[in-house]
Amino acid sequence: MMLATQLRTGVHYSPSPHLKMTANTKEKVRQPIEPLSEKIILNPVLVKDYIDTFGIETFLDQIIGFCNNAPIVQRIGVLANLGYAQELWEWMMDHGKIDFEYNFLLVNPLIQSGFSSDSFISALEASKNSNFHEYVKLLRLPYQERVARFTSEWNTGIENKKDKLRFYLRRYCNPQLYAQYQSEIEVRISNLTYEELIFYSNVYTRAHISESFLAGFLKKKNVIVKMFIKNGESNLFF
Amino acid sequence: MVNQTFFFKIDNIDPAKPVTLIHVLPNKSAAVWLKIVEQGIPAAPISQEGHRLNQSPNKLKHFLIGDKVITSRFCGVAMADVMTLLEKNGLFDLYATINRQKESIVKALKKANINHGHLHLGNFVVEFIKKDYYHQWMQENGNINHIPFTREKSTSNPVEYLAQPDSYEAVVRVIDFDLAKEV
Numbered sequence: 451m452m453l454a455t456q457l458r459t460g461v462h463y464s465p466s467p468h469l470k471m472t473a474n475t476k477e478k479v480r481q482p483i484e485p486l487s488e489k490i491i492l493n494p495v496l497v498k499d500y501i502d503t504f505g506i507e508t509f510l511d512q513i514i515g516f517c518n519n520a521p522i523v524q525r526i527g528v529l530a531n532l533g534y535a536q537e538l539w540e541w542m543m544d545h546g547k548i549d550f551e552y553n554f555l556l557v558n559p560l561i562q563s564g565f566s567s568d569s570f571i572s573a574l575e576a577s578k579n580s581n582f583h584e585y586v587k588l589l590r591l592p593y594q595e596r597v598a599r600f601t602s603e604w605n606t607g608i609e610n611k612k613d614k615l616r617f618y619l620r621r622y623c624n625p626q627l628y629a630q631y632q633s634e635i636e637v638r639i640s641n642l643t644y645e646e647l648i649f650y651s652n653v654y655t656r657a658h659i660s661e662s663f664l665a666g667f668l669k670k671k672n673v674i675v676k677m678f679i680k681n682g683e684s685n686l687f688f
Numbered sequence: 689m690v691n692q693t694f695f696f697k698i699d700n701i702d703p704a705k706p707v708t709l710i711h712v713l714p715n716k717s718a719a720v721w722l723k724i725v726e727q728g729i730p731a732a733p734i735s736q737e738g739h740r741l742n743q744s745p746n747k748l749k750h751f752l753i754g755d756k757v758i759t760s761r762f763c764g765v766a767m768a769d770v771m772t773l774l775e776k777n778g779l780f781d782l783y784a785t786i787n788r789q790k791e792s793i794v795k796a797l798k799k800a801n802i803n804h805g806h807l808h809l810g811n812f813v814v815e816f817i818k819k820d821y822y823h824q825w826m827q828e829n830g831n832i833n834h835i836p837f838t839r840e841k842s843t844s845n846p847v848e849y850l851a852q853p854d855s856y857e858a859v860v861r862v863i864d865f866d867l868a869k870e871v
Contacts, residue, residue: 528791588778600773604773649762
């Protein structure tokens with residue numbers, strides 16, 4: 451049963467002293483606040499339910515007692531990506547939680563969420579952690595330059611995938627057969643669609659590349675079928 | 689014990705068609721996949737071809753170990769590959785967008801009482817669909833899993849997205865349901 455449902459139906463109601471205004475202050479409804487527990491924090495569905503019911507501030511107020519546990523701190527970091535980056539950052543500042551042992555578990559999710567408020571960037575610059583300085587430098591590059599870097603690395607990755615495919619074909623095919631079809635193989639690799647290349651890059655690393663694979667790869671038949679059986683891999687290419 | 693079989697097929701007749709994948713999996717897992725697709729939790733789309741293969745056993749059938757044949761299409765690059773490079777190059781807008789979608793899928797699966805079985809980043813893929821096409825479809829149909837594939841309207845290449853981020857919608861999907869079950 452979801453937490454909100456439990457609260458609505460009264461099941462699991464506990465007359466706790468944590469009586470507080472709900473997130474919906476317009477309605478002026480008072481609801482008992484479920485004491486936060488590890489069970490709730492570690493379950494994303496219950497966390498969302500809790501925040502929807504009581505508000506992010508209540509959640510953060512209550513979570514302070516759980517911060518000695520890395521998996522829990524990791525879950526707190528996820529808040530950055532759920533649209534609560536600003537609240538999380540304010541909470542961290544309130545509790546002096548920058549430049550301390552949870553740096554990566556809390557700061558990285560904030561970085562990865564694209565959060566870039568001035569105070570956050572300044573804190574990163576002031577941090578002793580040089581990784582954060584690198585991040586700030588990166589963030590200050592123009593968008594087009596970051597895209598150009600990404601594109602260059604992505605395209606290199608594509609060429610590497612083609613090289614690997616050549617390597618596996620050469621390594622696993624019958625040498626005479628490979629020599630016979632070498633030029634056709636090269637043409638086929640050059641003409642692979644983007645999706646085909648990504649597809650093959652996932653397949654060939656775990657398949658034994660064989661003559662039947664080669665026949666299929668070179669479109670000697672209409673259809674390529676791979677059969678992969680756990681605990682005893684085998685292939686069948688048509 | 690042999691408990692998992694995949695079939696992959698490449699349709700190489702029409703280059704406009706996507707790479708088609710054939711999966712053979714236990715009935716229970718196939719049912720979960722179908723449920724996920726019908727509930728609109730973004731997942732590898734199921735194509736009709738699978739029904740044909742189930743109804744008319746062909747000469748390949750005796751090689752298959754599994755109960756049900758389901759066909760789908762190649763629907764994006766592994767999220768792990770994309771995210772590593774996005775993070776390295778400070779492109780956090782797209783990073784956060786796809787990460788958020790992944791989180792929503794994880795939550796939706798939990799809410800639907802579905803245990804995927806191996807929900808790692810390699811089993812999330814991302815593709816990019818033209819914004820107008822995406823929004824029109826979602827407004828009229830509401831289920832991303834049934835959006836018709838056209839090469840002009842979608843791409844798996846993040847470079848194309850990054851060149852025109854305002855023209856595309858990033859769509860994260862969960863794939864690989866051979867271990868999926870209801871809990």
